[in-house]
Amino acid sequence: MRNFVAIVFDDSRKAYEGLHALWQLDDGADITVHGTGVIHRDQLGHIQVDTKDTHPALGTALGVGIGALLGALAGPAGAAVGAAGGAGIGAATGGAVGLMTDLDRADTREEAADETGFVLGAGQSAVIADVSEDWTTPIDRAMQKLGGKIYRRARSDIRDDSWFSPEYPYGYYLYPYEYIPPTYPL
Amino acid sequence: MAQPATTSPKPVAGTEVEDAIDHLRSSAQELHKAISDAAAKRSGATKADIAALTEKAKTVAQSAKASIKAEHGKVAKQLTDAVSHLEATQANLSQSAKATGTAFDTAVKKVLAEARASVQKISEAVAEKRSAAAGNTK
Numbered sequence: 552m553r554n555f556v557a558i559v560f561d562d563s564r565k566a567y568e569g570l571h572a573l574w575q576l577d578d579g580a581d582i583t584v585h586g587t588g589v590i591h592r593d594q595l596g597h598i599q600v601d602t603k604d605t606h607p608a609l610g611t612a613l614g615v616g617i618g619a620l621l622g623a624l625a626g627p628a629g630a631a632v633g634a635a636g637g638a639g640i641g642a643a644t645g646g647a648v649g650l651m652t653d654l655d656r657a658d659t660r661e662e663a664a665d666e667t668g669f670v671l672g673a674g675q676s677a678v679i680a681d682v683s684e685d686w687t688t689p690i691d692r693a694m695q696k697l698g699g700k701i702y703r704r705a706r707s708d709i710r711d712d713s714w715f716s717p718e719y720p721y722g723y724y725l726y727p728y729e730y731i732p733p734t735y736p737l
Numbered sequence: 738m739a740q741p742a743t744t745s746p747k748p749v750a751g752t753e754v755e756d757a758i759d760h761l762r763s764s765a766q767e768l769h770k771a772i773s774d775a776a777a778k779r780s781g782a783t784k785a786d787i788a789a790l791t792e793k794a795k796t797v798a799q800s801a802k803a804s805i806k807a808e809h810g811k812v813a814k815q816l817t818d819a820v821s822h823l824e825a826t827q828a829n830l831s832q833s834a835k836a837t838g839t840a841f842d843t844a845v846k847k848v849l850a851e852a853r854a855s856v857q858k859i860s861e862a863v864a865e866k867r868s869a870a871a872g873n874t875k
Contacts, residue, residue, distance in 0.1 A: 553864075586857075683861075685868055
């Protein structure tokens, strides 16, 4: 099944460990990763996206688009499996725990990005990934081991959201390979 | 709607699929990486960079074409789509070599998008093969 997954960590180093673990799962053919990105929320509440600074025109859209994506993943339709949560490994459906955004109020990308604040606290980081997974256990187990809280939503649901229009091409900032900026050596 | 997560036991058969498509995917990932690295250069990509990338895109496209023959169904369709995107990558690289200023930026943006789309299609083919090898239906 094709899913978008967001894993929230308390700090950026853990987030990059999570990113690396995801690609390791891909190497082992446990899952197939189509793209990953890492975002941070600074102390002022701003969402920052780690990119290679590829293109100014892309750069302007990144913060809002990826923030909205996280809001969508963590909305009431999404499901969370957290390190401190009660949902069991491999049983992400319906066992939502933790703070959720209210997607009904998130009618626009900007509002959804605002709602992201409920999921990604100041100083926290999140890995966003587009994956194919036949079962959820590999990601759940690996990320819980690192202390990550997992939000998951079917890719088809994300694409159906009316506020998620093509002018925010999220595919552009989810790198199709393991990209770790030099400032975050593991 | 919440995703219907499966609680089925881990598929064991064929989970270490490593074949030509995996190698093709690695090559396409390398191509995208090289393009995005070149685009991120503060001084801008040079003509030599673009020529090298065009050659690399051509090589990956040829490998993808060769892989199609050994596949069928969805996987073959995804690889065919990947070839189209790789050819578009080549074409846009050629455009970027001739362009300057805003036209260059636009061409680079298209190159990145096409290269990204090619990796995406190959990655989907890999997922399809892995899932099939594991005996699962999507």
